[in-house]
Each structure stands twice: as C-alpha cells, then as structure tokens.
Amino acid sequence: MSSSAIASLPGFRDLTPRECAVRNYVFAAWRGAAARAGFVEWEGPTLESTDLYRKKSGDEIIGQLFHFTDKGEREVALRPELTPTLARIVAARHRDFKKPLKWFQIGPCFRYEAPQKGRLREFYQWNADILGEASPAADAELIALGIEALRSLGFTSDDFAVRLSDRALWDRFLKTAGIEADRTTVFLQLIDKWEKDPPAVMDVKLQALGTSREAVAAFMVSAREEPGPLGPVIDDLTARGLGGFVRIDPGIVRGLAYYTGTVFEFFSLRAGARAIAGGGRYDHLVSTLSDGAVSMPAAGFGMGDVVLGNLLEETPGPCARLHEALAAAAALDVWVVVADEERRADALRLLQDLRGRGLRADLVLAAAKVGRQFQAAEAAGARTAVVVGAEWPVLKVKHLAQREEVTTDRDGVWATLAQWMEIGQPVG
C-alpha cells in the first residue's frame, strides 16, 4: 500500500476525506443531540500531568498511557479519557458557573493498548456530564441524551439497549450475604466474568467468598424485577417514551470501584454485543482530584467513535442514512466552466461572487478543454454548471441532473441557481 518511507504508527488513523466525512457525520450527531438537550461544549488540553490520571485511577493506569517527561522535566501524558480534566477544571472554577453544569466534549484520546477491531490507540470520545445535580433525574437525562444521539443516527431499539445497574444493588447483596468490605473488589471482579467463566469454576470461587452461584443468580433475577434504587431513573426514562431501551442488569460491574451510584452501558444488540458507551454517577471524583477542597455530585458517560463507526457501516438503516448524508455533504452547488480562456478573469469574478453568496462553487484551475471541465464537474458531484465563453456577457446555466439549460446574463445566473436550489434569498 505504501510507497512512503515513513509509515503511520500502529493504532493511529489517517482519515482521508471519505473517512473524515464519516467522522464529521458522527460528530454532528453527537453535537446536535447535546445542543438540543441544553448541553454546552467545552474542551481541555490533549496533554496533562500524569499525576491527574494516577490520582483518579491509581498506578495501574500508567501501563495504558502514552506518557513521558517533557523538556521542562514534567511528567506528562496524552489524555486516556476526558473526565479527569473536567473534574480538574470544575474543581478550580466551579464558582464561575451556574449549577447544574451540563457540559459535553468531543476530542481525541489515547491508550497504549494492542490495536484490534473496535480498539485503536488514538480515538475520538464524546463525553457528556452533569455536575452539581445529585438527583436521579440527571442520570436519566444523560441516558436519554445517549439514546437520542444514537436514534438521530438511525439506530432503533432493535439495534441497541442500555444496561443499567447501581452500586447500591450490590452493596445490599454484599451486606445480606455477609461478605466483608475488603472482599468487595474481588467479588465484583468475579461478577464481571459471570457470563465468561464456567459455572462450576464460578461457584467454587463464590463459595470461597462465603456465597454461591445460586445465591447470586437468584439475586440478579430479583433485582431485575425490583428496580430498587434504579426506580426513579427508569420511571423518568419511561415517561420520556424511552423505557423500551433500558433493562436492569446487575451484571454491569465494570468500573463499580469508581462509580458511586447508577452505572450504565450502551451496547449493540447485533453480533458481539459490543459496548458503545458507558457511564454512571461519580460523586467522589471532584473531591478526590481537589484533595477534598471541592465536593460536587456528578454523572456522565463516554461514547467512542470506533465501535460506533463499525456499527454505522454494518447496520442497514443507519448505513443508508450515512451514505445519503455523505453524498449530500460532498455535492458542490455549481461548477464554473471556462469555455474561452479569454474570459477566465470574468469566470474567476463570477466564481468568487457565487462563493461569497454562500454557494459551494469550483472550477478547473488550469486551462482545459470544455469536455474535461464537465467531467470534473460530474466527478465533483456538482448540481449545476455555468458556462462562461465567447458569448459573454451572455451565459449558459445548466442543471446537470435534469439536463435543463437556461441562457441568461450575469444577474440572471443567481436567479436561476436560486430557483433550482430552492434558495429563498442571497446567503452572502
């Protein structure tokens, strides 16, 4: 593939225009859903002190970081996620903002992990968070936002669902089962493998903790029937008409050491049941990162672009919608054809004028035969063409798809194009 002497790094992408258009389409869906729900965008630095991540996640995170010592002897890391930056900013500047903060962010994140399908070393992540609101209504608002973003891409309840759990569910079980606090992490790590470990192995391990596979299974069934602490979140989403997307699943354990209440995962109902997004309530993070100086309830989620991008291409409805949007985004409004080089200056003036009025307009930069110019117009998906030739100031305007043609003067060009493109008034 490459004739270049220097290749890109493993796990990093080159987004050529087609791939970049898909990225922008996803970004527009994320931004659009967030804006409609009253979230405002922020952005943090790509590089942070390594301590920021160590403080949130402990030393084990270091193994996944791109980190180094900069020329000023600072220990720095490419951000693996966005939440620590958010907590840092809010802890420092919370007095500047009205609560609750409904903030979202879209940007590149980096993890030094083995690249595979759905996992890269550089990826884009969308984060949405609500800070300063402890009510379960904030958790529901976030889940509704994630659902709306996926719906706006054409995904339905046949394509994805939201698994919902709560740390309090397991706290209740641990208490009932008499499992001691210092065994909580070991226990939750077992539950995380619930569907992967052979039942007999699982049972032996659970018995060593003083419970059994049967007891855990019975608890999971009862939790699904009695939402308990999740009741208000489910009621809220049901009121919004989104109840069909949500299911209680105490098996969602990932990150329970960090989350303090609701925890949820958006996952694909298609082959692989891949996680599309994950989040929950993290009421302690702002306090942890500010050494207790600021305390603020918080909840949020992150959605990456890699798994989502794969699902977009694999799911018929959303894929068709994507391709329609890409075609519309790529099409030019008008191609200026220079049929007589003596008139190039007039053509350039017209081109600049059309662009100034807000149209997407282009021409062949160097002198070329008229036939080749029309080929270029077609290749660029231009909807119309204006032919500037020896008849100047008389011009031909062509509708390329409908094969219509109008002969007019310079003033008439705009009127014709505006009519064909259903433009009400000059944009420029």
Add this chain to the structure above:
Amino acid sequence: MSSSAIASLPGFRDLTPRECAVRNYVFAAWRGAAARAGFVEWEGPTLESTDLYRKKSGDEIIGQLFHFTDKGEREVALRPELTPTLARIVAARHRDFKKPLKWFQIGPCFRYEAPQKGRLREFYQWNADILGEASPAADAELIALGIEALRSLGFTSDDFAVRLSDRALWDRFLKTAGIEADRTTVFLQLIDKWEKDPPAVMDVKLQALGTSREAVAAFMVSAREEPGPLGPVIDDLTARGLGGFVRIDPGIVRGLAYYTGTVFEFFSLRAGARAIAGGGRYDHLVSTLSDGAVSMPAAGFGMGDVVLGNLLEETPGPCARLHEALAAAAALDVWVVVADEERRADALRLLQDLRGRGLRADLVLAAAKVGRQFQAAEAAGARTAVVVGAEWPVLKVKHLAQREEVTTDRDGVWATLAQWMEIGQPVG
C-alpha cells in the same frame, strides 16, 4: 484561581464553554470558506514518527517538539504542523484520488516553545493545500480561500493584507549580484532581519556577501513594481476582486529554504502587524518524504487560532459579529416549566418530543419552585417557555422576550412555537 491540587500544563488551554464557543465559531468560518471553495476535509494522527519531522525540517526541529520513546521503543512526536502528515498520506495513496487534491484540515498542533501572547504550546491549526497542480492558479485559489475565511469573520482590507513574494525573485537578485549558491541561506537570513537590524550593521553584513544595503533596497522597490513570477497570481486575485488585499513584498523570507515558488503571509494591519497565516508552494516535499518515489507539485497555507482569536476580540466589527453569533448559538428554543410535580412525567414526555423535533429544549432537573424555573429559563437565554401544570392537558406557551402568552393543548404547543420561531415544518 485554582483550588485544585493539579494544574494544567503551561501553554495549554482549558476551553470552558465561552472559550469553546469562540473556537467553534472560528472552526465554522474555516470549514465554511473551505467547503464553499470545493476543499474537502481530512485528518491525520496527533502522534507521528519523529523521523517524519526530522526528514522535512532537519535536526533543528527536534528542539521544538514534544517527543519521546513510546512503550514499543518507537521515537514519536506530537505533531508540530500538519503538512508532513499530508505529504506522507498523499505519497502513499495518491493513486486513490483525482488530481488536483484540494484538501483542508483542522486540528491541534504542539510546539515546545516559551508561551507568550499569540503563542501557546498546544494550538489549533487550519491547513489548506492543493496537490497535483503546478499552475499559479492554485496559489491564487489558496490565497483567495484565506481572504474569504477572514472576510466571513468580518475582517476587511483595513484589518489585514497578504504579503507576497517568490523564491525566484531572490534567485534572480542573487544571480545578478553574483552571490554564490552556498551563501544563499546566510543572505536570506539577513533579509529576514531587514526591518529589525540597524541599517549600518545590515550594510556591513551585506557587503561581506558582495552586495550592499542600497542594492538590495533598490531591488525591493523594483520587485514591487514588476511582479515578474508573481504576475499570474496577482492577475488572478485581481480578477476575483481581491487585488486590494495583496502586496508584493520581497521581505517575506521566512521559510524560503523550504518553499520552492510563491510564498505569502497574511498579516494584521493593526498594532503589531502580527502574522495570521503563512504558506506557499512546496513542490519538493512529497518527493523528499517518499525518498523520491512520488513527485507532486503542492502549495498550501496554515492559519492558527491563537493570533486570530486575539484579533477577533480586538477588532470592533469582527468582535461585534462574534458576540452576536455566540448569543444566537447559546440561546435555547424552549424551556419546559413543571408547575405541578404530579405532571412531571407529562413534562418529560413533552420535553423529549420537542427535542426530537429538532428544538433545543431544557428544564430544571429536580423539583423547584416555578419562579426559580423561570429564572433558570432566563439564565439559559430560552426564547419561549411551556408551562405544564395542574390544568393539563391545557398548557401555557410563553414568548419570553415579547411577553406574549397562548393557552393551548399539546398539539397546539408545536404550532405556536413553530409560528414564533418561523419554522416551516417539523424538523424531527
């Protein structure tokens, strides 16, 4: 300012929503101008092999890089600029694309330099390039694009200009003056300090090279009058009506060791005459980075967000336009007021419906007094409010600025809002 234990790194920015909105406004101007001119967006990795930059710029670039050895023993660097990545991609995949390529890119770049006004360690850069077209028409197209982007932000020819030079101008002078090829770099470094060094010092240094301050000054005046190799670029821009923005200035020397033809700089006409953007023709880069495997003419420019952001805030016209756009972007369409907690479920359903139809809608998440909810609506800049209360399914719709009020049912809400907002039909 900070009560957080961990601060951001020097030269890196936290973009809170106000600052992020300014960034997005600039990005929209860059993207809009590029799209209108038929450029398509691409993006490369944030991290590249250090060799990519060494190969383009030599070892001296290393001093300005954030570079390190990754966990796989690769020498890597945060990109200081975007052109080497572009040349790498195009060299490897040029057969996949029709020529000429008109590509643009917007993303973060990194330089380890002392932070100061107008210069940060992480900044956004807009790059626009045309590859596969050697004609001066490509140079003019790029300059026209830069001008249009700045015009769309409200800047006029009172605010900025484009200085234009060409390597060939100096090659001609060097030949006439009999200065040898191996002294070219030393000579151009002197010219770069033309306005800074005391005339007498400059003269001594130039005489050592076999010429004089007088000879150079005379050449500069004559070059301004006789565009020579720049003639076609200036004629093209003049035909477009953009001649007033451009001036020949042989004093633009920065990067002449790299550029192979036209070189230009957008600069502010306000105090400081700061450079807003720079670029030119670099016909050798693709060949250099591909070890001669692929050869392709190329030209492009880069425009950073830091100096431009400062100018936006300092220049009255563009600043007024910015603030207008920020206010419009921040305003919500409708605030849902829950006047009776018994009706929260109905209010949530309505909220979700309004968002699904494309409106920007919000409510106070937790139970609150009606007065506080209206305060929140006002603080969020909501244009209208819908009051859901005990009278359900009868609702009140209020136009907050005009203090109008309509009593209606659920179906009537949309009709009223659509009328007030001049929406033709449901967006959802």
